[in-house]
Amino acid sequence: MMSKIAIIGGGNLGSAIAEGLLSSGFTTPDNLYVTRRNTSLLEGLKAKGVHVLSDNQKASASADYIILAIKPFQVSEIIHEISPVLEGNRHTLISVVTGVWIQDLVELTAGKLPIVRAMPNTAIAIQESMTCTCMHKVTETQQKFVTDLFNQLGKTVEIDEKLMDAATVLGACGTAFAMRYIRANIQGGVEIGFNAKVAAVIAAQTVKGAADLLLQHHTHPEQEIDKVTTPKGCTIAGLNEMEHRGLSSSIIRGITTSYKKIVEKM
Ligand SMILES: NC(=O)C1=CN([C@@H]2O[C@H](COP(=O)(O)OP(=O)(O)OC[C@H]3O[C@@H](n4cnc5c(N)ncnc54)[C@H](OP(=O)(O)O)[C@@H]3O)[C@@H](O)[C@H]2O)C=CC1
Ligand SMILES: O=C(O)[C@@H]1CCC=N1
Structure with missing residues (x-):
């Protein structure tokens, strides 16, 4: 039964x-x-x-x-x-x-x-x-x-249960963090010419494909980035501008702030 x-x-x-x-x-x-x-x-x-x-x-x-x-x-x-x-x-x-x-x-x-x-x-x-x-x-x-x-x-x-708060931030809150990254891509996509509907499909499928590359190839993100960044090309120019503006830093700070919020008992 x-x-x-x-x-x-x-x-x-x-x-x-x-x-x-x-x-x-x-x-x-x-x-x-x-x-x-x-x-x-x-x-x-x-x-x-x-x-x-x-x-x-x-x-x-x-x-x-x-x-x-x-x-x-x-x-x-x-x-x-x-x-x-x-x-x-x-x-x-x-x-x-x-x-x-x-x-x-x-x-x-x-x-x-x-x-x-x-x-x-x-x-x-x-x-x-x-x-x-x-x-x-x-x-x-x-x-x-x-x-x-x-x-x-x-x-x-x-x-280990001691990692459960960290799992909450990376795995559960992570869905919302990923959504905001995708939303920003849609906003950028509209500014460079797509309507919101098409931009949304392109942004979501691109993020899904990127995640699947890592899960299927078991590679590090930088290895996959190296395959995209043509020397003197537009990818590295955009990526470096994002980093100058604090992309990685703001994500890391967001994750640690979420974690502190849980550890401090909400
Ligand atoms: N949302 C997420 O992504 C994640 C959430 N969590 C955790 O899961 C839990 C639920 O989160 P979430 O679903 O977002 O919260 P929600 O508020 O959406 O869901 C809680 C539900 O509990 C119901 N509820 C409240 N009181 C009672 C009661 N006495 N008897 C039966 N049902 C009751 C509420 O409905 P009603 O008012 O009609 O009773 C409500 O639908 C939280 O502890 C959260 O931390 C964990 C991982 C991810
Ligand atoms: O925001 C929250 O507190 C809950 C925990 C993980 C997702 N939602």
Whole structure:
């Protein structure tokens, strides 16, 4: 029998996970439960046959794997709410919540559940997430299930929990950082003659192709840059101007500022 999955908090990330789980075929709508208070915002999932509800206890009691996708400040209250139905020999708790540590989750569940911390990004909706995981007291079967689940939804790396905040910045916030880079390309593209629609396709596909070159060739970005920069050409002229204006520096500073924000407990 297929394991049942409950997603507590069907917001931006929770809904994206649900979409990815369905489109990858990892689960079927009948085996998936998604909660939020305002269920009218989950009509799309409901129409696909997913169990959409606002009762977290009912969803948790129906599931084997419970994915917590709520805001950090709600974790304590919601675990307290579902506690009466949690069973150590049945449930696995998977938290995608930023800045909440396994030890916090162990304490909130009185140590009775296997726990997974996972940090995906919103590209999980199209099975292109980068997901970092770490696991606590999981059985081999549970570890395999969770690894298979996230592997179906993109790439997965198991990391030390002490790197989870860094994973959040590079992997999850990284989606937004990449979007801003693409948006700037669209703005530049319009200024040099394209309409916004065509500029958007060119910018997004170019970034996708660049990323795939690195993933498939296993090269360093500078090796790929060397293949593009003709001596005295327009690429190196543009690239150097971007660096004079602080491109790399501003990205590094943005990443370290994001990291400080998490470490300082939001
Ligand atoms: N967005 C991202 O890219 C990423 C987010 N994260 C983490 O994932 C978590 C969720 O983030 P995100 O999806 O962006 O946030 P959202 O605010 O979009 O989603 C949270 C959802 O929780 C629901 N919710 C609130 N209270 C309850 C409740 N009592 N019972 C059930 N559902 C409830 C809200 O809906 P309603 O108000 O209708 O109840 C809302 O849809 C956060 O901890 C975030 O740090 C991690 C990686 C990436
Ligand atoms: O901005 C945030 O706090 C969350 C964490 C990663 C993505 N969104």
